[in-house]
Amino acid sequence: MGSTDEPGSSMHGVTGREQSYAFSVDGSEPTNTKKKYNLPVDAEDKATVFKLFSFAKPHMRTFHLSWISFSTCFVSTFAAAPLIPIIRENLNLTKHDIGNAGVASVSGSIFSRLVMGAVCDLLGPRYGCAFLVMLSAPTVFSMSFVSDAAGFITVRFMIGFCLATFVSCQYWMSTMFNSQIIGLVNGTAAGWGNMGGGITQLLMPIVYEIIRRCGSTAFTAWRIAFFVPGWLHIIMGILVLTLGQDLPGGNRAAMEKAGEVAKDKFGKILWYAVTNYRTWIFVLLYGYSMGVELSTDNVIAEYFFDRFHLKLHTAGIIAACFGMANFFARPAGGWASDIAAKRFGMRGRLWTLWIIQTSGGLFCVWLGRANTLVTAVVSMVLFSLGAQAACGATFAIVPFVSRRALGIISGLTGAGGNFGSGLTQLVFFSTSRFTTEEGLTWMGVMIVACTLPVTLIHFPQWGSMFFPPSNDSVDATEHYYVGEYSKEEQQIGMHLKSKLFADGAKTEGGSSVHKGNATNNA
Amino acid sequence: MAIQKILFASLLICSLIQSIHGAEKVRLFKELDKGALDVTTKPSREGPGVVLDAGKDTLNITWTLSSIGSKREAEFKIIKVKLCYAPPSQVDRPWRKTHDELFKDKTCPHKIIAKPYDKTLQSTTWTLERDIPTGTYFVRAYAVDAIGHEVAYGQSTDDAKKTNLFSVQAISGRHASLDIASICFSVFSVVALVVFFVNEKRKAKIEQSK
Numbered sequence: 036m037g038s039t040d041e042p043g044s045s046m047h048g049v050t051g052r053e054q055s056y057a058f059s060v061d062g063s064e065p066t067n068t069k070k071k072y073n074l075p076v077d078a079e080d081k082a083t084v085f086k087l088f089s090f091a092k093p094h095m096r097t098f099h100l101s102w103i104s105f106s107t108c109f110v111s112t113f114a115a116a117p118l119i120p121i122i123r124e125n126l127n128l129t130k131h132d133i134g135n136a137g138v139a140s141v142s143g144s145i146f147s148r149l150v151m152g153a154v155c156d157l158l159g160p161r162y163g164c165a166f167l168v169m170l171s172a173p174t175v176f177s178m179s180f181v182s183d184a185a186g187f188i189t190v191r192f193m194i195g196f197c198l199a200t201f202v203s204c205q206y207w208m209s210t211m212f213n214s215q216i217i218g219l220v221n222g223t224a225a226g227w228g229n230m231g232g233g234i235t236q237l238l239m240p241i242v243y244e245i246i247r248r249c250g251s252t253a254f255t256a257w258r259i260a261f262f263v264p265g266w267l268h269i270i271m272g273i274l275v276l277t278l279g280q281d282l283p284g285g286n287r288a289a290m291e292k293a294g295e296v297a298k299d300k301f302g303k304i305l306w307y308a309v310t311n312y313r314t315w316i317f318v319l320l321y322g323y324s325m326g327v328e329l330s331t332d333n334v335i336a337e338y339f340f341d342r343f344h345l346k347l348h349t350a351g352i353i354a355a356c357f358g359m360a361n362f363f364a365r366p367a368g369g370w371a372s373d374i375a376a377k378r379f380g381m382r383g384r385l386w387t388l389w390i391i392q393t394s395g396g397l398f399c400v401w402l403g404r405a406n407t408l409v410t411a412v413v414s415m416v417l418f419s420l421g422a423q424a425a426c427g428a429t430f431a432i433v434p435f436v437s438r439r440a441l442g443i444i445s446g447l448t449g450a451g452g453n454f455g456s457g458l459t460q461l462v463f464f465s466t467s468r469f470t471t472e473e474g475l476t477w478m479g480v481m482i483v484a485c486t487l488p489v490t491l492i493h494f495p496q497w498g499s500m501f502f503p504p505s506n507d508s509v510d511a512t513e514h515y516y517v518g519e520y521s522k523e524e525q526q527i528g529m530h531l532k533s534k535l536f537a538d539g540a541k542t543e544g545g546s547s548v549h550k551g552n553a554t555n556n557a
Numbered sequence: 558m559a560i561q562k563i564l565f566a567s568l569l570i571c572s573l574i575q576s577i578h579g580a581e582k583v584r585l586f587k588e589l590d591k592g593a594l595d596v597t598t599k600p601s602r603e604g605p606g607v608v609l610d611a612g613k614d615t616l617n618i619t620w621t622l623s624s625i626g627s628k629r630e631a632e633f634k635i636i637k638v639k640l641c642y643a644p645p646s647q648v649d650r651p652w653r654k655t656h657d658e659l660f661k662d663k664t665c666p667h668k669i670i671a672k673p674y675d676k677t678l679q680s681t682t683w684t685l686e687r688d689i690p691t692g693t694y695f696v697r698a699y700a701v702d703a704i705g706h707e708v709a710y711g712q713s714t715d716d717a718k719k720t721n722l723f724s725v726q727a728i729s730g731r732h733a734s735l736d737i738a739s740i741c742f743s744v745f746s747v748v749a750l751v752v753f754f755v756n757e758k759r760k761a762k763i764e765q766s767k
């Protein structure tokens with residue numbers, strides 16, 4: 036696992052839920068006990084243990100560089116949101132303009148995430164990350180030039196491109212960590228990266244206040260405040276370049292691998308991704324878990340400022356609680372999915388996802404209808420837990436949809452999140468037709484409605500939420516995954532990795548399988 | 558379970574506090590004595606199509622008890638003069654909406670001056686501050702009683718808020734020094750990246766040729 040030459044392999048390890056969450060690998064894989072590394076590693080020099088509070092090179096250092104760069108990009112993409120009450124007066128923005136800018140901020144990365152995979156394949160994740168972070172620093176600094184709505188929308192669109200660091204982050208993790216723990220590593224990295232959307236709601240108003248107290252006028256202070264995310268970009272870019280390395284052994288190995296022919300055809304993988312109906316259900320679902328999280332990051336500070344007459348930094352603190360819940364909510368969602376899978380298998384995972392995401396939707400409706408500050412804050416926190424845990428629970432199931440096209444499906448799902456966010460902001464938060472509280476209520480209703488399709492997801496070998504498996508023969512799991520390869524492809528052995536995956540995935544059958552056949556799963 | 562009970566109890570207490578706090582009588586704009594004060598505004602630059610510059614131009618504002626007067630004149634303690642948005646500046650901007658509930662009303666967010674009530678003609682010359690946004694405005698003076706509640710008002714425009722409005726152009730907030738700093742840091746970022754990249758590629762080539 037972890038070859039860097041297959042198309043879509045740049046997304047390998049994005050989900051990596053081949054095994055359930057584990058902090059360390061069981062001893063069945065040969066471990067390399069060379070004294071060279073601070074952590075135990077496997078045959079490919081990938082760490083087999085996840086030590087959170089270490090900065091040892093190369094593995095944990097990579098983890099921290101990676102999630103902090105990703106978080107920095109979230110900080111700059113949503114940096115405008117808590118300052119909207121000031122910016123809208125400076126640039127004479129209307130509600131339409133503000134809404135369009137919000138849509139623009141999440142749209143750019145739909146495409147940049149897809150391109151980033153190829154960039155990582157070509158340049159490696161270290162340069163992919165550094166290039167994106169340092170080349171998007173000018174876009175952040177260009178906020179000082181903005182003088183009207185068009186400029187504002189354009190700059191927010193350009194800054195949004197840097198959210199593609201999600202891809203470099205996950206790719207980099209998969210080169211450094213063994214696939215048995217990559218689920219926890221990537222879930223933590225993704226969750227902590229998303230936290231940047233909350234940190235920025237706290238950071239920007241405080242920076243703005245400090246600059247104002249130093250004597251600057253309001254309409255200049257917010258422009259100066261944008262220098263802070265810009266400097267963070269430059270600092271993280273330099274740190275990644277100087278302290279990071281592509282692979283555990285160093286940087287040169289990547290050059291040696293160049294020139295290998297792609298083992299699988301991109302067209303085929305795309306076909307399997309696109310014709311699998313489950314892919315599209317997850318695209319829709321993620322649009323209403325990650326998508327609503329991004330939309331809320333954009334509107335919530337302004338909402339609290341206007342509706343409850345709060346000061347800018349108070350609104351920022353409350354808005355920050357929304358994004359910061361990612362610290363534990365996203366990993367918790369994946370963990371809940373794992374626990375459900377132990378007893379009820381894939382059916383448990385599907386029910387967990389439906390329950391968590393629907394609850395999030397109901398809390399969102401409550402938030403829209405809350406008339407007092409206390410109920411608004413409580414409902415917002417519960418809504419954030421629901422939406423973010425649903426993100427974690429989604430990527431706990433996605434790896435089982437297909438093994439051959441995992442990379443593309445993960446990429447499409449991720450893009451679906453951004454697309455859902457753009458659409459929601461366009462329909463509910465850009466026009467005067469809905470007040471923001473009405474928009475939040477309707478967004479909650481949409482979440483509940485668009486989570487219903489999870490009932491349609493049916494795996495022949497494991498069943499669905501309401502129906503039992505349609506194929507309960509012993510080799511049903513293998514049949515599902517190996518069936519993605521034609522007879523000719525199976526003859527040349529292209530399907531072997533999928534077969535290995537299928538063997539490990541049998542535990543998704545639930546507790547009956549666990550009891551009967553204790554395989555190497557935590 | 559104990560923790561859950563404590564959380565639920567504190568939630569209940571918080572909501573009770575909220576509802577008690579909000580149990581005061583709602584004060585409405587239409588209950589105020591209309592036209593109790595005569596308010597006039599004279600911008601420093603006048604004429605058709607003139608737009609005042611925030612931070613530079615001034616307004617000469619006068620106010621006094623009008624001929625209509627007010628039944629509650631005895632309660633007037635302080636006169637609060639405010640800058641208010643005219644309807645054209647409220648379009649598609651719900652954060653400037655006019656509400657009848659005084660607490661929710663966002664028409665007049667900019668404070669100009671507050672002076673104790675005096676029967677004689679009062680005036681002030683006020684420089685448009687640098688955080689006034691671009692828009693169309695009028696001036697309103699609220700007569701406030703001893704506990705801080707509005708009792709009556711007068712404004713420089715008519716009831717429909719159509720006459721005697723003036724336009725303001727905000728400062729841009731941009732500065733040449735900011736622009737230059739921004740360009741410098743951007744160039745530094747790109748150049749640093751290119752230098753690192755070229756340097757490492759060169760080092761790798763040297764090592765490979767060894």
